Each structure stands twice: as structure tokens, then as C-alpha cells.
Amino acid sequence: MSEYVPAIGLEVHVQLKTKSKMFCSCSTDFGAPPNTNICPVCTGQPGVLPTKNKKAIELAIRAGLVLNCKIQKYSLFARKNYFYPDLPKAYQISQYELPISKEGFLMVGDKKIRIIRAHLEEDAGKLLHYIGSTPVDGSLVDLNRCGIPLLEIVSYPDIDSPQMAFDYLKTLRRLLRYAGISDCDMEKGSLRCDCNVSVRKIGEKLGVKTEIKNMNSFKEVKDALTYEIERQTKVLKEGGKIFQETRLWNPKQGKTFAMRRKEEAHDYRYFPDPDLRPIFLSEEMISEQKKQIPELPADRKKRYTEMGLSEYQADVIIDEKELADYFEKVAENSNPCEAANIIITHLLRQINEKNIPYSQIPLNPQNLSELVNLKTDGKITPQIIKRIFPEMFEKNENPKKLLENIEVVSDEGEIKKIVMDAIQKNAQAWNDYKAGNEKASGRIIGFVMKQTEGSADPVKVKKILEELKNENFDS
Amino acid sequence: MSYFDEIKNYLERIKKQDKYNAFLEIFEQRALNKAEELDERKKRGEKLGNLAGIPVAVKDNILVKGEKFTCGSKILEGFVAPYSATVVEKLEAADAVIIGRTNMDEFAMGSSTENSAYGPTKNPHDLKRVAGGSSGGSAAAVAGDLVPVALGSDTGGSIRQPAAFCGVLGFKPTYGAVSRYGLVAFASSLDQIGVFAKDPDLLESVFDVIYGVDEKDETSHKIDTSPKNVAFQRIEGYPKIGVPKEFLNCSQEVREIFEKALKGFNIVEISLPHTEYAVAVYYIVAPSEASSNLARFDGVRYGRRIEGDDLISTYSKTRGHGFGEEVKRRIMIGTFSLSSGYYDAYYLKAQKVRTLIAEDFRDAFKKVDYIVTPTTPTPAFKIGEITDPLSLYLQDVYTIPASLAGLPAISIPAGKTKDGLPVGLQIIGKRNSDFMLLFHDIFYFTGEK
Numbered sequence A: 001m002s003e004y005v006p007a008i009g010l011e012v013h014v015q016l017k018t019k020s021k022m023f024c025s026c027s028t029d030f031g032a033p034p035n036t037n038i039c040p041v042c043t044g045q046p047g048v049l050p051t052k053n054k055k056a057i058e059l060a061i062r063a064g065l066v067l068n069c070k071i072q073k074y075s076l077f078a079r080k081n082y083f084y085p086d087l088p089k090a091y092q093i094s095q096y097e098l099p100i101s102k103e104g105f106l107m108v109g110d111k112k113i114r115i116i117r118a119h120l121e122e123d124a125g126k127l128l129h130y131i132g133s134t135p136v137d138g139s140l141v142d143l144n145r146c147g148i149p150l151l152e153i154v155s156y157p158d159i160d161s162p163q164m165a166f167d168y169l170k171t172l173r174r175l176l177r178y179a180g181i182s183d184c185d186m187e188k189g190s191l192r193c194d195c196n197v198s199v200r201k202i203g204e205k206l207g208v209k210t211e212i213k214n215m216n217s218f219k220e221v222k223d224a225l226t227y228e229i230e231r232q233t234k235v236l237k238e239g240g241k242i243f244q245e246t247r248l249w250n251p252k253q254g255k256t257f258a259m260r261r262k263e264e265a266h267d268y269r270y271f272p273d274p275d276l277r278p279i280f281l282s283e284e285m286i287s288e289q290k291k292q293i294p295e296l297p298a299d300r301k302k303r304y305t306e307m308g309l310s311e312y313q314a315d316v317i318i319d320e321k322e323l324a325d326y327f328e329k330v331a332e333n334s335n336p337c338e339a340a341n342i343i344i345t346h347l348l349r350q351i352n353e354k355n356i357p358y359s360q361i362p363l364n365p366q367n368l369s370e371l372v373n374l375k376t377d378g379k380i381t382p383q384i385i386k387r388i389f390p391e392m393f394e395k396n397e398n399p400k401k402l403l404e405n406i407e408v409v410s411d412e413g414e415i416k417k418i419v420m421d422a423i424q425k426n427a428q429a430w431n432d433y434k435a436g437n438e439k440a441s442g443r444i445i446g447f448v449m450k451q452t453e454g455s456a457d458p459v460k461v462k463k464i465l466e467e468l469k470n471e472n473f474d475s
Numbered sequence B: 001m002s003y004f005d006e007i008k009n010y011l012e013r014i015k016k017q018d019k020y021n022a023f024l025e026i027f028e029q030r031a032l033n034k035a036e037e038l039d040e041r042k043k044r045g046e047k048l049g050n051l052a053g054i055p056v057a058v059k060d061n062i063l064v065k066g067e068k069f070t071c072g073s074k075i076l077e078g079f080v081a082p083y084s085a086t087v088v089e090k091l092e093a094a095d096a097v098i099i100g101r102t103n104m105d106e107f108a109m110g111s112s113t114e115n116s117a118y119g120p121t122k123n124p125h126d127l128k129r130v131a132g133g134s135s136g137g138s139a140a141a142v143a144g145d146l147v148p149v150a151l152g153s154d155t156g157g158s159i160r161q162p163a164a165f166c167g168v169l170g171f172k173p174t175y176g177a178v179s180r181y182g183l184v185a186f187a188s189s190l191d192q193i194g195v196f197a198k199d200p201d202l203l204e205s206v207f208d209v210i211y212g213v214d215e216k217d218e219t220s221h222k223i224d225t226s227p228k229n230v231a232f233q234r235i236e237g238y239p240k241i242g243v244p245k246e247f248l249n250c251s252q253e254v255r256e257i258f259e260k261a262l263k264g265f266n267i268v269e270i271s272l273p274h275t276e277y278a279v280a281v282y283y284i285v286a287p288s289e290a291s292s293n294l295a296r297f298d299g300v301r302y303g304r305r306i307e308g309d310d311l312i313s314t315y316s317k318t319r320g321h322g323f324g325e326e327v328k329r330r331i332m333i334g335t336f337s338l339s340s341g342y343y344d345a346y347y348l349k350a351q352k353v354r355t356l357i358a359e360d361f362r363d364a365f366k367k368v369d370y371i372v373t374p375t376t377p378t379p380a381f382k383i384g385e386i387t388d389p390l391s392l393y394l395q396d397v398y399t400i401p402a403s404l405a406g407l408p409a410i411s412i413p414a415g416k417t418k419d420g421l422p423v424g425l426q427i428i429g430k431r432n433s434d435f436m437l438l439f440h441d442i443f444y445f446t447g448e449k
């Protein structure tokens, strides 16, 4: 172990869930052909003016609230000036000195990660490079993303490991998705994360930080941080110096590379945007957003464990709000623990195998709760559940109806024959069972189920075993 | 006479008689199409708009969809407006005929229209003299009777100063009274579209069409419209007119004409103590905003592009060749003022002083109804006469304070010098009192009604 410890701060950009862009009425739909969601305003034509999207401001308030921030009743948009072909106005409208919310925190497990600020801004466009190719040799600009509303959430360097950065991102994403603030989908560009990282000896003040960009998944964030911490530690141990610079993560090589040094950094010449009035928030606007906040993941988890779910079960179920909502509907009419169990073992497998979004689960919760009830009533074995579940899931079938088609061996005489055969073949277990070891019956019952492919009525099997024990049946 | 013939006459007149270089282009087809449409609709007995058939010239920084515009610059050469400014939409909806675009100082930066990439505009009263600027083309077009009315834009005096030089009415409304959507921004917190005319009634009816809240412009707001329906009555002692002592360091001749025009009015001497800082404040705030507003002219999306070896050199070649000297000078001043380490000392400080200047006016308006000043310290100067930028900046010394305070102000002809050059008188009103200014006071000073 090295005596160096890292300090990590994250800058997360999330796309706010609005239908139209931040300062014009263009659509925010993902995947439209290049330069189709554009207008004079978001392409920075001469003479245009921006106008604020009210919904984006509301979502920013809501985000500030769930991140425990102080909501600023007066905040300003500023211009961040720099030249780049994906930035049509040559300035980005952002918030600088007076952000809409600041000084909050996010609980990641037991650890409190403080938030410096969460501010509104607009996204830039995208450059598509076709250098050396035909028919286009050069770079093209797609301005569809230009003007998409973003919230930049900046944390203090309170994160002390790549794993915690990973957990922070997961927790943040879950929170924002629950509250309907953002989809936080990295693949669709609705969440991006830059990291500021430095290392220092325990007890010393913060070291020189580098900023890492270009991570495409939470795992890449973790990998990039792991690499960068090792790199910095090595440099310092060898008596070298860390430069304040921006570094790009290269996922193929698993390394970060220096992009630009601080000395070459832009002077963005921020100043309040004279085209936009300040944002004035009323108490009503803030309390309205408070009302819009649903039960959040941490509260749900607490409630579920109180219902009897294990920590693990609760964590899995709350991970996605839609899954948790589904679970609640199932648990309304059945035993919650058993419901969680079946959801985790069977439902999630189907969902993952078939790659179905939670919003489109074909099986309705009523049918699933019937299945849970059959299970808790002992009327169905795990083996049968395993057999019927795929069909039930796909066709949204009532489990009772599916059971009709399954030949259940319920003739006591026949079951007794199979049980006696099982006893013959598991003599040791039978003797143990007779000697008072209840658990030993499991091996015999398992054998019976295997023979009958799970179709023997387990209640009857158990009953027969007890009878035979009382008769002191001998193998 | 049909609308068609009338517009045709105007077009002919502009073609033949624009010896002032007032127009950069006439929109012949657009104007004739509109005139034809009006004749058709009239024949069908339809009700036409309030400005039916009135030809309006627009300054070259106001967008008219489908027409070229340049802001008096080479950098936008060949670019066609992809949409119409709100004011143009409103004028066309009122059946006015947009007849052409007028010359201006490049990106509205200047006080003589000598900074146009398309040559200076000459003053109809003396062709050797400037028409003023930056809306010199619009002022000369009206003064030379090429059109009865024209739109301009005023950032620090760009309507009032050329109006004074050309002897016409030039009205700069309250900041935010008229939508800026479709006006190419120079200094966003100061720019305002306004009107030139000779006839105060026509000026008022054009303003009546273009003013109003626009959802495309957050800085637009409601103004006081109550005077619109109130017939003016002369009340003893009203209006009380304040003349700020800081505004009288003008030429002897201007001062004499000014004082003569004010005879018989209820005059109070007032003080606007922060006036001396106004020009300095303006030349920090306006270039700062301009440096950001003009950054989009980079050759990537529209207008002229001069390819360099790489992106940066394409930017600098395009901008180096495309912009004129004065524009580059102001971009440099603005870029410097906003730079980190200088922001507090320049931009922020200037904004604070701007607040003090606005407070001066607020205090003064507790005592008086209007503030009246000469519009300019001198009448129109000769083309090429002033070459030092600072001396040219001082041309706006009387118009800048009202711009910084966002107040409505109008320049009206007050008389002529011995050489026959017009002298303007500026009336500044309270914020949002635009209709008050138009209804009462033009009448007072010009005695035309």
C-alpha cells in the first residue's frame, strides 16, 4: 500500500428532462438526423435572442432540493466566451458567479459527499470528423445538441477512492432518475462526468490536481481514476512534479494523456448575459418543486427493509424506480419477501435476457402476485416456477392456468411409491431424518422432485414422509 | 394612384436621387410584390393595416427574411437573412412596404457612417459633410425625402445624432420598449430600435406598430400607453423642463440655437453630476458586450471565410480581413475589459458607475417632467475631418447618458446655423414614458401641430 491518498471531485453534466431546448423551442429528441433540431436561435444566427425554458429552471430547482442545496432566489446567466466550431455564438450561456443552487450534499452509503454547486447551462454541438475520407474530407458540425439544457453538478474533493466515485455516480443517477430530473443515460449523452483528482500524503494539504475527461461509462470513470492515481503516486514517489492540466482518458490503452496545461488554459471572460433577465425564484416555485419530489431511493430502501427485505434485496429492487414501483404493486397482494425473491431470481433474469426496459414488462403485477401466493401457500415448488416462468412472463399468463397444463402427480399411492424408492436410494438421509434431523428430509424430497420433474405435490410428499417416519419404515 | 405606382415612384426616386449613399440596396421585388398585394386586397374591399403602402427603409443591421444584410461590414457579404426581425414582421403585418436597407457604420460602431465598408453617407444639407452615425443612411434617406420614414438603431446616440445632423426627427425609445429580436447586436444592454421621420404623426404611428412585449426578447417590457388616448391640454407651468448644466459645453452657435428654442418654457437648471463619466463608462460597457456579440462572425457558419492553415488561422484571417479598424479596436478594448484580472477594475466598475448615472436621472425626474439638452456639441462635420477615434467618441457625449440609463429620448430640429446646418435638440423622458414624449413635446418645440 502506498502512503498517498487520493482526493477526487466530480463534475457531472446531466441533461434536464425537457421537451425543448434551454433557450429556444427546438426539440431535444435524441437520435434525430444531424442539424434537424435547429433554428436561428440555437445556431447563433445574427440578431437572435435567447429566452429561458421554464421547465428547465423548475427541474434545476428540484435537483437543488434533492441534492440538499441552498436554492438561490436570485441567480444569473453569464456568457463563457471561447471560439470553437461546435459553439455557434462563440460563447456558452452558463451560470458563473450566481448559480441557481449551491452548498449541498449527497449521501453515498454512510459517506457524505458535499456539493459545491449545481448550475444551469446549455450544451454545445458535436463535431464529426471525416479527415482524409470521401466525399467529405474534413470536419462537420451537428448542432442538434446545441442549446440542450444541462445541469452541472460539482462536488467537493470529498471522494477518496475510484470505487466511491463509482458509487457516487450510481447514487446520483438513481436519485435524479427517481425525481424525474434526468434520464442520466451516458450512451445518449444525457450524463457526462469529468474528474478532478490529486494525491497527497495523509495529513497533508491537497496536492496539485489534474482534470480527466472522455470517460464513456461509470466503469471507465473508475478505471481512469485508478490509472491516474497510480500515475500521480508514481511521479511523486520518484520525486517528480504533478502539473495542473487536463488529461484525456483513452479507454483502449487504459491510460490518460495530457491535453493542455493550465498555463494554456482559456480566459473565458465571463460576464452576465445582457440578453437574459436574472432568474427570480418565488417561495411558491420552490415549494411546488418540493411537492413534485417522489419518495426517494434511500427512503424506499429503509421502508423495504422494514417490510422484511434483506439489504441486498432492497438494494436490487430500488435500483430503478420503475422496478421498485412494480415490486410495490406485486407486494400489495402478496408476501413482500417472497415477491422480492421471485422478482430477483426470475423476473430480472427474463428482463436481462430479453433486454426489456422496466417500463415494458409484459407480465402484469397481479399475475405475479398470484404466483407469489401459490408459493407461500406451498402450492407450487421452485422447480415448477422455474418451468412455467418464461411462458408466464412472455404471455402475461395467469400462473393457475399454466399449472393446469402441468401434470401434477397427486395420486397418493403413486407418490408413496416414488417416495419409498427415494428412501431406498438415500438410506443415510432417511436414517438421519428418522433420528430427528429434519433437514435430512430435504435430500429425499429433492430426489422425489428430480424424479417427477418437480410435478409431485410437495405438501403430499412431506405428509407421506412423516407418515413413513411414524411407521418407522425401514429402508 | 395605386399602391403599385406610388411604390414604383419611390423606387425610381431612390434610384435617381440617392446621391447621399443612403441606401445600400433597394428591395425592388419585395416592395412591388407588397404593393401589388395591397392593391389586390383593396380591390377586394379588405381592410388594410395602419401603415398601408408606406415605404419604410431599414438600417442594414435589421433582418428582413430573404434579403441580404451586411451591418455595413465585409464580413457578412453575401449572407441572406434566414428570418425577419420582429419589427419587420410587425411593419409588414401593418402593411408597410419594406423598401430597402440603409448604410451604417460597420456594426453600428461610429458617429459618421464613415466606418461603413460601403463608403460614407453624405449629409443632404451639405454633401461634403457627414450624415452622422451610425444610422446615417436612414437619417439621410428621410432628410433627402427618399422615404418618409426609416428605422435605425441607437446604442449611444446612433439615431439621435444623425437625426440632429440631418435635421429630422430621430426617436430612441425606452430600452426594451421595442423588441431587439432580429437586430444584429452591438451592445445588448444598450441597443434599441427606433424611428426617423419628418412628420411627427407618422413617426408616432410607426412606433405604435413596432413597440410592445415580444416573447422572443426577454428584455422587452410594457411601457406606459395611457397618454395614447388622452388629448393634450396645456396646463400652466407644465411641462417643467430641466436643463442639465453639464450638457452646455457645446459650440457657441449650437448653444444660441438651443437657448432660443427654449424661450418661453418653464426651465429649471438641474445637475446630473455623474455625466462626466458617461463616455468612459460607455466605452467600457459597449465594447465589452460587442466583443462577445461579434465573436460569432468567425467564418464557420455564415458570411465570408478566409481559409487558413488551421482553425485558429482561419479565425484570425477571416476576422482580420472581414472587420474594419474601428470594429477591431472596440473588440480589443472589450476583450481587455472582460479579461480576468481586469474585469473588476473595468467592466464591473463601469456597471457600478452606470447605476449612478441612472440614479442621477431618477433624482432629476423628481423635480422636472423632461430633460432637454443639445443633441450634439456641434453641427455636422466634414467627411474626413475627424480622424482621431477619441474625438469621434465625444460626438456622443450628450446622447450616451440617456442610453446608459435606458431612457426614451428624441432629437428634434431646433434650428439651423448660419451655414444652413441643422442643429438638434434632445428631449429625454422618464422611463416608459415614450408616448408622452411623442404626443406632447414634439408639438411644443417644433410648433408644427
Ligand SMILES: [Zn+2]
Binding pocket: A021, A024, A025, A026, A037, A038, A039, A040, A041, A042, A043, A147
Ligand atoms: Zn433552436
